[in-house]
Amino acid sequence: MKLLCALLVFVASASAVKNYGGYQVLRVVPQDMEQLQRLHDLYNLLEDTVDFWKEPTRLNQPVDIMIGPNLVKDVKLELSRRDLDFSIYVEDVQTNINNERCTDCVNAKAGFNYNIYHTADEISQWVTDMATDYSIVTEINIGKSHEGRDIKAIKISSGGSKRVIYIQGGIHAREWISPATMMYMANQLVSNYNTDAEVKAMVDNYDWYIVPSLNVDGYSYTWTNDRMWRKNRQPNDGSRCVGTDLNRNYPYQWGGTGASPSKCSDTYYGSAPLSGKEVSVVDTWLQQFSGNIALFIDFHNYGQLWLYPWGYTGNAATPQPDKAVQQTIALEATAALQAVAGTSYFVGMSGPDMYPASGASEDYGYGTLGVKYTYVVELRDEGRYGFNIPERMIEESGKETFAALKVFGTNPLA
Structure with missing residues (x-):
């Protein structure tokens, strides 16, 4: 009862501009099925209020829970009551937010600084400037977001x-x-086209379409109101809670395991497949390439994972005829990635090897668009910084991920 009362206080006191001072991230690693079930029960109780950065999925996989200062004590007591050992993985989230920006992150060349984070408007202008500066680049306006921003590629x-x-x-x-990382890699493709034989082969072999920021409204909101916002900014009928998890809103196997019907949940799957404006827009745009897409990758963070379908099911026996070739080239790519800075990635099936998530991008790319080589990638790190990767790590993230991308771009993806 005390915990439920605290939840109500939390909801009532939510402010427009969010400060994460005193927010902690607790990590729990379930050791047996009983512990995993207790974590599932806790998740069902708290999912609309407490932010599960990593949800309970399988044994020995970390569960990361961000908790506000007015709930920290109660949630810790609840974990102890359920005999779940935990560690404090992030002592203060606001400290991580404050420290992700740096004062000495300089660009190697004059002009656009690829070693810092940029606002939605700056990213939009970057697309325009790239098309102006390079003859091999064209600006694409895919369509409008819910709030009327251009979704650019x-x-x-x-x-x-x-x-x-x-x-x-x-x-x-x-x-x-x-x-x-998307912008860093795009710059590598265009700026090195005339000087790097591998890069030239990548561009001569394929037409590259890169969307640096699909959820432009949500991204803008993280700069102005709430750094830890996840969903888009589309209102939900009959609810005070805003937003759809766009990566649960794709039409393939929509509405199943790993997605929530609760409009207040961070994994809310939307009112219908493609009800999220941004996903609907990009789906319509991608249909023009039907049968001609060689590679589809959706880049996220965090976790250091390179995953292929299926994502909607945890059953490894579900028929998926291309998993062997998907794995083979992904292992080659992540080996190239690791050679840059020693960063280790896990390669596997999204649902069976990690956690099921229905209505997600990798299943859409493979199941709806028919792209053999389809992946969802979780970039750095493994949780120390989580969603607040310091700017000083952008360049290494870009370099190592581009090394992986070279493996795909220099191969005939038959």
Whole structure:
């Protein structure tokens, strides 16, 4: 009862501009099925109020729970009452937020600084400037977000008719390292086209379409109101809670395991498939490439994971005829990634090896668009900084991820 009363106080006192001082992240690692079930029960109790950065999924997989200062004591007591050992993984979330920006992150070249985070408006202008500065770049306006912002992509092409590589970032608003890494990699493609034989082959082999920030409204909101916001900013009928989890709103296996019907949940799957404006817009736009997309990657953070379908089910026996080739090239790519800075990635099936999530991008790419090589990638880190990766790590993230992308771009993805 005390915990439920505290939840009501938390909801009533939520402010417009959020400060995360005193917020902690607790980590619990379930050791047996009984502990995992207790964590599932706790998740069902708290999912609309407490932010599960990593949900309970399987044995020995960390569960990370961000808790506000007025709930920390009660949740810790609840965990102890359920005989669940925990550690304080992040002592103060606001400290991480404050420390993600740095004063000495300089760009190697004059002009746009790829070593810092940029606002939604700056990213939009970057797309325009890239098209102006490079003849192999075209600005693409995919459509409008719920709040009327342009959802932009860049096309990188040396001309002719080629198969398509599509990569996107920023579907979850708070995952800032994702758009930053998208822009870093795009810059590597265009600025090194005339000097790097591998890069030239990547652009000559494929037409590249890169969406740095799909969830532009949510991303903008993380700069102005709530750094840890995840969903889009579309109101939900009959609810005070705003937003759909766009990565639970894709039409393939929508509304199943790992997505929530609760409008207040961070994994709310929306009122219908493609009800999220941004997902609907990008789906309509992608249909023009039907049958011609060689590679589809959706970049997130955190966890250091390179995952392929299926995501909607935890059953590894569910038929999926391409998993062997998907795994083989992903292992080659993550080996190239690790060679840059020693960062280790796990490669596996999204649902069976990690956790089921229905209505997600990797199943859409594979099941709806028919792209053989479809992945969801969780970038840095493994939880020390979580969603607040310091700017000083952007360059390494970009370099190592681009090394992985080279493996795909220099191979014939038949």
